[in-house]
Amino acid sequence: MTRPLFAALTCLPMFAMALPASDADIEKLLATRFDGDRSGTCVQAAVIEPGKVWRAVRCAGTREGGAPAAGAAFEIGSVTKTMAAALVAGLVDTGRWSLDDAIARHLPEGTAVPRQGERQILVRDLVTHTSGLPALPPGLSVVNPADPYASLTEAQVLAALKQVQLARPIGSQPEYSNFGMLVLSIAMACSLGGDLEAALRGQLFKPLGMATAYIASPLGAAPAAGHLPDGTPTPAWSIATNLAGFGMVKATLDDMVRYARAQLGDGPPALVAPLRRTQQPLAQGYGMNWLLRRVQGRELVMHEGGTGGFSSLVVLEPGAQRAVVVLADTALTDLGGLGDIGFALLGLDMPLQPRRAVEAPAALRRALAGDYELGPLRVTISETDGRLMAQVPGQPALELRHDSRGDFYPLGLSALLRPEPPADGQPVARFTWQQGGGVTQARRVALVEALPTITNPAWKDWAGEFQLAPQFSLKVFEREGKLMVQGSDQPAIAAEVTGTDRIAIKVVGAVVAFERDADQRVVAAVLLQGGQRLRGLRQ
Numbered sequence: 001m002t003r004p005l006f007a008a009l010t011c012l013p014m015f016a017m018a019l020p021a022s023d024a025d026i027e028k029l030l031a032t033r034f035d036g037d038r039s040g041t042c043v044q045a046a047v048i049e050p051g052k053v054w055r056a057v058r059c060a061g062t063r064e065g066g067a068p069a070a071g072a073a074f075e076i077g078s079v080t081k082t083m084a085a086a087l088v089a090g091l092v093d094t095g096r097w098s099l100d101d102a103i104a105r106h107l108p109e110g111t112a113v114p115r116q117g118e119r120q121i122l123v124r125d126l127v128t129h130t131s132g133l134p135a136l137p138p139g140l141s142v143v144n145p146a147d148p149y150a151s152l153t154e155a156q157v158l159a160a161l162k163q164v165q166l167a168r169p170i171g172s173q174p175e176y177s178n179f180g181m182l183v184l185s186i187a188m189a190c191s192l193g194g195d196l197e198a199a200l201r202g203q204l205f206k207p208l209g210m211a212t213a214y215i216a217s218p219l220g221a222a223p224a225a226g227h228l229p230d231g232t233p234t235p236a237w238s239i240a241t242n243l244a245g246f247g248m249v250k251a252t253l254d255d256m257v258r259y260a261r262a263q264l265g266d267g268p269p270a271l272v273a274p275l276r277r278t279q280q281p282l283a284q285g286y287g288m289n290w291l292l293r294r295v296q297g298r299e300l301v302m303h304e305g306g307t308g309g310f311s312s313l314v315v316l317e318p319g320a321q322r323a324v325v326v327l328a329d330t331a332l333t334d335l336g337g338l339g340d341i342g343f344a345l346l347g348l349d350m351p352l353q354p355r356r357a358v359e360a361p362a363a364l365r366r367a368l369a370g371d372y373e374l375g376p377l378r379v380t381i382s383e384t385d386g387r388l389m390a391q392v393p394g395q396p397a398l399e400l401r402h403d404s405r406g407d408f409y410p411l412g413l414s415a416l417l418r419p420e421p422p423a424d425g426q427p428v429a430r431f432t433w434q435q436g437g438g439v440t441q442a443r444r445v446a447l448v449e450a451l452p453t454i455t456n457p458a459w460k461d462w463a464g465e466f467q468l469a470p471q472f473s474l475k476v477f478e479r480e481g482k483l484m485v486q487g488s489d490q491p492a493i494a495a496e497v498t499g500t501d502r503i504a505i506k507v508v509g510a511v512v513a514f515e516r517d518a519d520q521r522v523v524a525a526v527l528l529q530g531g532q533r534l535r536g537l538r539q
Contacts, residue, residue, distance in 0.1 A: 077305025185245030226309015306333035360402035
């Protein structure tokens with residue numbers, strides 16, 4: 001399932017967009033973003049306004065086979081979580097649950113749930129991803145990587161709760177957790193008759209006219225075929241029905257248009273009220289499983305989804321009574337997802353460009369070759385017969401191809417390797433490996449990196465690297481007399497001093513504020529960008 005990622009610094013060209021006013025306008029934007037994309041993806045999209053819906057379909061054209069049928073059902077991944085939130089809102093409205101209930105109250109008797117003294121994990125902690133539970137159940141055994149949740153049982157999920165050591169205070173910080181939503185799915189099923197699919201169908205799908213939405217039992221819509229990012233077909237995902245609230249609904253574009261319209265208020269009044277309630281702020285940028293974001297001055301409610309072969313996005317702009325739905329028959333999570341095209345369809349200024357397959361420059365291939373530590377693994381990248389190969393000891397070598405965004409990708413696997421741009425003639429020091437929605441940083445073995453430096457006395461206290469997120473750091477340094485910042489795997493960008501211990505990165509609309517300790521040493525930096533706040537200590 002797709003997890004929300006922080007907005008990293010970027011300096012891609014921006015395009016001023018007008019709001020689409022026809023099917024042709026939508027198709028034009030889809031063409032700009034996807035034509036020639038190496039993934040080969042086919043995309044269905046809709047823009048919804050009061051009394052109007054515009055739709056379009058577009059395929060990248062770089063793989064064999066045509067587009068899915070207009071009425072095909074797509075796996076919507078984690079957008080399902082917002083539907084689970086609707087069921088929670090209904091339980092709260094009827095007085096059967098409270099957001100401040102300990103989740104243990106709604107789980108099978110005897111379930112051991114981690115706690116911290118008297119502080120228990122509450123329903124609100126799960127729907128705002130602040131429970132402290134990890135992303136996945138500890139000890140999760142994947143029998144079939146192409147269908148990773150197929151063998152998971154309710155008993156295994158509940159047993160995994162006993163193995164958890166909470167790493168931070170409950171309710172203190174969002175950390176996206178599919179595990180938490182698996183637990184919540186079990187609790188909802190216990191309270192709603194023991195069948196989560198029947199509950200979704202009766203309380204949400206049928207009242208909204210989502211006639212073909214389902215979890216395990218199709219209702220007339222043929223499923224679309226899913227694909228890896230290199231265009232290879234991949235099997236559908238499956239899971240035990242009562243665990244499916246974390247991301248296993250399948251739906252057509254028409255189903256999702258009806259869902260988005262109801263979220264904007266166009267639906268049965270008895271259902272619209274709890275739907276709108278799920279969008280209200282609860283904690284640190286979350287409603288009930290909805291992400292709340294301010295983008296270019298506009299208040300948005302959104303969620304993105306991804307499975308092994310599909311991607312999805314729903315963005316609501318309640319103040320303008322506008323929504324966007326995008327469905328793709330390809331796993332795009334590790335390529336950045338669908339956020340760029342979703343925002344562009346709302347008329348926001350967004351960079352749009354396909355990822356085209358291109359030949360990697362010879363100098364970059366040479367700079368990337370070498371041994372790296374990738375978490376507990378050692379990865380060797382080498383050039384063989386003109387092909388760049390990556391290999392972990394004991395595993396088959398994977399061929400790495402290159403794309404027009406400057407990233408490398410392995411054939412036959414949904415993953416992305418993004419090298420940190422090297423200095424002229426120098427080897428690549430680090431790269432990030434994105435797979436399954438997670439990001440891991442690799443460092444070249446035995447390479448000693450030079451510390452960032454500044455000679456200008458007005459700036460010198462800021463020199464250094466600040467860890468703003470587990471896989472994202474910000475370097476501050478001087479180059480040719482200019483103050484520069486560089487995010488992980490991003491080009492360096494010039495910055496300007498705008499105040500005491502405060503700089504602006506105007507090209508991306510970001511601000512960095514530095515914090516000092518009692519001895520007046522700079523110890524941390526705070527990045528403010530797009531309504532988000534990331535704080536990190538100096539390394």
